[in-house]
Amino acid sequence: MNSATFSVHRGPMAILARLSRMIMPAIVLFWLAMAFFGHWVAPYDPAGIQDADLFEGMSRKFWLGTDYFGRDMLSRIIAGARYTVGISLMATSLAVTAGVLLGLAASAIGGFFDTAISRFLDALISIPSKMFGLVLVAALGASIPVLVLTLAVIYLPGCYRINRSVAVNVAALDFVAVARARGESTFYIMIREILPNMVGPVLADFGLRFIYVVLLLSSLSFLGLGVQPPEADWGSLVRENMPGLPYGAPAVIMPAIAIASLTIAVNLTIDSAFGRHAREGIR
Amino acid sequence: MNATIGRLLLTRLVAAILTLWFVATVVFVITNLLPGDVAQELLGQSATPEAVAGLRKALGLDLPPWQRYLEWLWNMVRGDAGRSLVNGSPVAALIGSRLGNSLILAGITALVAVPVALALGITAAVYRGSIYDRIVGAGTVLAVSVPEFLVASAAVLVFAVQLRWVPALSQLGRLETVLDVVRTFALPVLTLTFVIVAQMARMTRAALVDVLSSSYIEMARLKGAGQARIVVWHALPNAIGPIANAIAFSLSFLLGGVIIVETIFNYPGIAKLMVDGVSTRDLPLVQACAMLFCGAYLLLVTMADVAAILANPRLRHR
Numbered sequence: 001m002n003s004a005t006f007s008v009h010r011g012p013m014a015i016l017a018r019l020s021r022m023i024m025p026a027i028v029l030f031w032l033a034m035a036f037f038g039h040w041v042a043p044y045d046p047a048g049i050q051d052a053d054l055f056e057g058m059s060r061k062f063w064l065g066t067d068y069f070g071r072d073m074l075s076r077i078i079a080g081a082r083y084t085v086g087i088s089l090m091a092t093s094l095a096v097t098a099g100v101l102l103g104l105a106a107s108a109i110g111g112f113f114d115t116a117i118s119r120f121l122d123a124l125i126s127i128p129s130k131m132f133g134l135v136l137v138a139a140l141g142a143s144i145p146v147l148v149l150t151l152a153v154i155y156l157p158g159c160y161r162i163n164r165s166v167a168v169n170v171a172a173l174d175f176v177a178v179a180r181a182r183g184e185s186t187f188y189i190m191i192r193e194i195l196p197n198m199v200g201p202v203l204a205d206f207g208l209r210f211i212y213v214v215l216l217l218s219s220l221s222f223l224g225l226g227v228q229p230p231e232a233d234w235g236s237l238v239r240e241n242m243p244g245l246p247y248g249a250p251a252v253i254m255p256a257i258a259i260a261s262l263t264i265a266v267n268l269t270i271d272s273a274f275g276r277h278a279r280e281g282i283r
Numbered sequence: 284m285n286a287t288i289g290r291l292l293l294t295r296l297v298a299a300i301l302t303l304w305f306v307a308t309v310v311f312v313i314t315n316l317l318p319g320d321v322a323q324e325l326l327g328q329s330a331t332p333e334a335v336a337g338l339r340k341a342l343g344l345d346l347p348p349w350q351r352y353l354e355w356l357w358n359m360v361r362g363d364a365g366r367s368l369v370n371g372s373p374v375a376a377l378i379g380s381r382l383g384n385s386l387i388l389a390g391i392t393a394l395v396a397v398p399v400a401l402a403l404g405i406t407a408a409v410y411r412g413s414i415y416d417r418i419v420g421a422g423t424v425l426a427v428s429v430p431e432f433l434v435a436s437a438a439v440l441v442f443a444v445q446l447r448w449v450p451a452l453s454q455l456g457r458l459e460t461v462l463d464v465v466r467t468f469a470l471p472v473l474t475l476t477f478v479i480v481a482q483m484a485r486m487t488r489a490a491l492v493d494v495l496s497s498s499y500i501e502m503a504r505l506k507g508a509g510q511a512r513i514v515v516w517h518a519l520p521n522a523i524g525p526i527a528n529a530i531a532f533s534l535s536f537l538l539g540g541v542i543i544v545e546t547i548f549n550y551p552g553i554a555k556l557m558v559d560g561v562s563t564r565d566l567p568l569v570q571a572c573a574m575l576f577c578g579a580y581l582l583l584v585t586m587a588d589v590a591a592i593l594a595n596p597r598l599r600h601r
Contacts, residue, residue, distance in 0.1 A: 123305045126584070130539045131576045138561040138569040139314045215430050222432050223546055223558050238432055245436055248444050256433035263428040
């Protein structure tokens with residue numbers, strides 16, 4: 001575990017590590033709260049054009065400046081959290097639920113079912129995720145339900161692979177053999193015997209998968225192929241404000257920093273909760 | 284070379300070809316999923332049924348799906364990717380005019396990124412557990428958690444807007460002096476390097492740490508060999524396989540990075556072509572670009588496998 005390696009060393013690194021263990025989960029919770037309750041705390045209407053210049057800098061009135069229409073950037077980022085966090089949460093939940101169920105089924109049923117589904121999903125992993133996303137969006141368009149399904153499908157194979165390997169290890173233990181000998185059904189063995197023993201790895205995988213989904217969604221939106229205007233997630237906010245880059249407008253860099261703060265915070269929260277080795281073997 | 288290695292390499296090659304075929308099938312199925320009709324979409328709602336039927340026939344959409352699939356697959360194998368739905372020119376020509384640009388960008392990035400990643404990974408492994416190792420470790424976690432466009436826009440902000448060393452957009456064409464080349468490629472290459480160095484350095488460090496903790500290294504230490512001699516003479520030769528594997532595997536991350544980088548810097552490469560194709564829903568173009576990228580990805584991953592096999596002395600001297 002990480003905590004062990006950190007506690008051996010004293011001094012500034014240890015203080016930094018302890019601080020990050022407290023701050024990182026707080027950042028994750030903050031963005032979750034913004035996604036669900038942000039519209040109550042946003043200072044302005046995210047779509048309302050304010051009495052301001054375009055691409056204004058940071059000020060007391062507009063904390064994060066204004067965008068290319070003169071709209072308040074802070075309010076737009078808070079509104080964007082709903083799309084970035086919401087879509088990613090839905091897609092990750094779908095991918096992880098399907099991955100866990102398929103992995104459980106493969107480990108409990110085994111045989112041909114296991115081989116067939118493993119071969120198929122492993123072959124899907126050989127399509128790079130951005131490429132997969134581009135092809136799916138080209139074929140199906142970019143409405144929000146399609147985006148959620150697209151992201152879930154892209155990350156399902158990796159999710160299945162990791163959950164299957166965890167489930168197979170649990171399924172080889174004695175108490176599962178006992179349950180089989182008792183004559184329990186396959187479904188009972190999946191849900192009541194194996195699943196409770198893989199909660200930790202599933203949660204760690206959920207967190208890492210969430211990061212990849214956020215990054216891919218943001219990239220698609222940045223390319224103009226994700227969330228479509230007038231709705232805007234953080235990736236779209238970066239894209240629509242790109243003309244402000246030569247002026248060094250905060251409107252470009254702030255949504256990008258919001259994405260980085262979310263992904264880094266989730267990453268480090270998983271590290272301190274599950275240990276750095278949780279990440280190994282996950283793609 | 285012996286029979287074992289030959290067989291292993293052949294297995295990898297066959298697996299790669301079968302996977303590419305599977306990928307082609309997936310790409311074909313997805314791009315034909317659209318419930319609507321490409322012909323209808325191209326002509327718009329006001330088109331007469333006769334015009335739509337004519338275009339369907341011209342595009343071969345009136346054939347049964349499996350026949351279209353076989354024909355498409357055969358054309359892909361021959362290198363004929365059909366015509367663009369948007370401007371009617373052959374897809375192969377469109378790609379051909381851009382392929383060189385993307386390869387140059389990828390090549391320069393590899394030339395810069397590989398030495399940097401090796402230096403970082405090797406030094407981090409040698410000074411394992413030090414503050415330096417921790418900083419490199421934390422840096423690589425940060426680098427893989429931020430979106431590429433944050434790196435790119437931060438680079439533009441610092442080097443093009445604040446310092447005014449380089450132009451914000453890449454313009455190919457006037458590459459007369461060395462300085463022109465540097466100024467054109469500096470920011471795209473910097474961004475891509477940042478994206479792939481993290482992965483490569485981490486895998487290099489892991490490979491070397493593995494070797495450095497083996498007992499023959501301890502033996503070398505006990506007989507009094509210096510640190511540099513141990514690393515260069517004793518450890519590195521045995522870590523070459525895993526490191527070559529790490530390099531090939533990390534280079535496959537270029538494919539994802541290049542999509543963002545070519546778009547943000549307006550660089551006339553294949554990735555930009557494909558993104559434009561997706562926004563205009565030019566499916567033949569998207570299919571061909573997707574196959575090209577997936578093929579390149581499979582090539583790199585297979586090369587990583589082959590490097591690992593060839594560098595394993597147990598397999599070589601059997």
